[in-house]
Amino acid sequence: MGDDFKQMKEQVQAGEAEKLKELIKKALASKVAPMEIIEKALRPAMEEVGQKFETLEIFLPEMIMAADAMAAGVEILRPLLAAAGGEKKVGRVVLGTVSGDVHRIGKDIVRIMLEGAGFDVTDAGHDVPDDTFLAKVKELKPDILGLSALMTTTMQNIPRVIEALKAEGLRGKVKVIVGGAPVLSDWAKQIGSDGYGENAVQAVSVSKKLVG
Structure with missing residues (x-):
């Protein structure tokens, strides 16, 4: 073979x-x-x-x-x-583009790359309300929540989701990675995320480290 x-x-x-x-x-x-x-x-x-x-x-x-x-x-x-009882998964990820942002190609590539790396990925979609992210974290108990934004006007919604996680007592239960065209590493650190992926390859690498 x-x-x-x-x-x-x-x-x-x-x-x-x-x-x-x-x-x-x-x-x-x-x-x-x-x-x-x-x-x-x-x-x-x-x-x-x-x-x-x-x-x-x-x-x-x-x-x-x-x-x-x-x-x-x-x-x-x-x-x-x-x-057959399923594939042994590396970890569980919930992934989505934040509220107000309808871009999806970058997120979709990250999803496919994560699945290819052995992660169980739930794609919450694009233009995802904050409450939906919270509900998915409560329901699925993922290891990682991936938040994407492709516009400077919508990237400000990423820290809003992180703050909502804190308010619901969920922040300590899930790692948060962020990415998207306007998102930079320093900003990702400032808003309190656990990881940043400049592209899909880095998103996979960071995710592996977070669950390793």
Whole structure:
């Protein structure tokens, strides 16, 4: 199966979702375990994509294509993993774009990268009211709450969510990571977040450290 896993990795990195799905279906028909496909093909492929993005060997369009291909492959495997008792997760994350902000592409890439790294991710969506974040934290008890903002006018809603967590006695129960185009590392520290991701790769790295 080594060659098959190699081909899957190549199709993820090339953003070839349909070809990847065919390879996965072929492997499943040959009784390859869904978890083995993730661990030996999909996850390593996205790790390499992340490394190449960090070193500027590839750029955002290629990363999005790879992330979309990865997501297509995971969709085939997810029900099989659930039926088999599920994949062992690194940690649980609730992710969303704050109130007033309808941007979603960056958040969606972070979600796919986190899932590829083994996190159980609940996507709260975009333009998420503060109360919804609080409700998700209470209900799901995540290890991490990820808050995204893509505009300077909406990034001010990030510290508002953090303050709301404090008011509800939840701040000590969840780590908060923040990101988005206008968000900077120093500002993230000033507002009391636990971590900052300049991009999806860093968001995964920070999340791993927080649950490690």
